[in-house]
Amino acid sequence: MIFTLENTLILSIILIMIGFYGIFARRNLLLIFISIEVALNGVNLSLVAFNYFRWATSELGQYLYMLSIGVAAVEAAVGLSLLIVLFKNTGDVKSETIARLGERS
Numbered sequence: 304m305i306f307t308l309e310n311t312l313i314l315s316i317i318l319i320m321i322g323f324y325g326i327f328a329r330r331n332l333l334l335i336f337i338s339i340e341v342a343l344n345g346v347n348l349s350l351v352a353f354n355y356f357r358w359a360t361s362e363l364g365q366y367l368y369m370l371s372i373g374v375a376a377v378e379a380a381v382g383l384s385l386l387i388v389l390f391k392n393t394g395d396v397k398s399e400t401i402a403r404l405g406e407r408s
């Protein structure tokens with residue numbers, strides 16, 4: 304396979320579509336969370352591809368990628384901690400559980 308901008312963008316779009324499919328098709332919050340990360344990796348791949356093929360003299364794309372990875376790490380830490388608290392309180396991590404949190408028993 305030849306490493307070109309078009310091939311890289313096709314792979315990026317495929318990753319984003321897989322991520323969005325996982326977001327809308329799954330009920331388990333952990334799998335939804337993983338799907339969000341897959342979609343973000345597709346966006347990061349397109350960012351790096353554009354930087355490599357179009358603006359090779361600029362390091363801006365690499366800096367944005369590092370910033371995006373940092374934001375994703377913080378998002379992962381906060382999201383997983385919320386999932387742990389949700390599991391301790393309810394016993395499962397399904398998306399319907401969040402709707403039941405506000406109900407009084």
